[in-house]
Amino acid sequence: RKEVEQDPGPFNVPEGATVAFNCTYSNSASQSFFWYRQDCRKEPKLLMSVYSSGNEDGRFTAQLNRASQYISLLIRDSKLSDSATYLCVVNIGSGGGADGLTFGKGTHLIIQP
Amino acid sequence: NAGVTQTPKFRVLKTGQSMTLLCAQDMNHEYMYWYRQDPGMGLRLIHYSVGEGTTAKGEVPDGYNVSRLKKQNFLLGLESAAPSQTSVYFCASSYWGDGQPQHFGDGTRLSIL
Numbered sequence: 420r421k422e423v424e425q426d427p428g429p430f431n432v433p434e435g436a437t438v439a440f441n442c443t444y445s446n447s448a449s450q451s452f453f454w455y456r457q458d459c460r461k462e463p464k465l466l467m468s469v470y471s472s473g474n475e476d477g478r479f480t481a482q483l484n485r486a487s488q489y490i491s492l493l494i495r496d497s498k499l500s501d502s503a504t505y506l507c508v509v510n511i512g513s514g515g516g517a518d519g520l521t522f523g524k525g526t527h528l529i530i531q532p
Numbered sequence: 533n534a535g536v537t538q539t540p541k542f543r544v545l546k547t548g549q550s551m552t553l554l555c556a557q558d559m560n561h562e563y564m565y566w567y568r569q570d571p572g573m574g575l576r577l578i579h580y581s582v583g584e585g586t587t588a589k590g591e592v593p594d595g596y597n598v599s600r601l602k603k604q605n606f607l608l609g610l611e612s613a614a615p616s617q618t619s620v621y622f623c624a625s626s627y628w629g630d631g632q633p634q635h636f637g638d639g640t641r642l643s644i645l
Contacts, residue, residue: 451631462622462636463575506575510631520634524574 423523439493442507451510538637545613553608555623563626564606568619613644
């Protein structure tokens with residue numbers, strides 16, 4: 420089983436719709452979770468951290484389900500500019516080891532006018 | 533705010549040539565990382581550093597060397613370039629390791645002929 424798994428998509432969604440996608444992780448000791456956004460031929464950029472209680476940033480909501488070992492990202496009122504690849508990132512918190520950060524391969528989202 | 537700066541942005545090499553990629557960060561971050569990103573493979577960690585004068589191997593270190601002589605700089609070297617090293621290379625930094633989000637440079641596109 421891969422450490423961090425995402426549906427690669429693409430998800431084709433009409434503008435204004437709500438879209439959600441999940442990411443599963445294999446290590447139950449994982450402690451830190453992030454969603455990054457990567458535009459075509461650009462660098463990954465931090466979208467938001469994911470907290471245990473769930474958190475919201477404008478139209479974006481991130482949730483963590485430790486029991487089932489997945490995190491989710493919900494985008495409301497989607498905009499054309501939301502088209503990108505969304506990377507799930509999980510840190511297993513190995514006590515200072517920088518190689519504990521694992522990136523998913525990303526979910527490709529296309530918002531259609 | 534420069535953040536993480538990578539040079540060069542693009543480079544074409546012939547098999548067997550050597551080169552050095554430079555990463556510089558102005559955020560006083562302790563940790564620095566080099567990744568490569570290939571289609572369908574996601575981000576893979578090559579080497580990382582937990583502070584000035586330190587380096588460690590990541591997931592795919594073979595064929596690469598690194599140095600961190602100054603806190604703000606992290607160099608990635610290819611001693612004898614091979615076509616398999618054609619990729620997009622990203623440098624990233626974080627204040628410390630576990631649990632901290634990483635900030636990425638805008639990448640170096642390297643082609644080995």
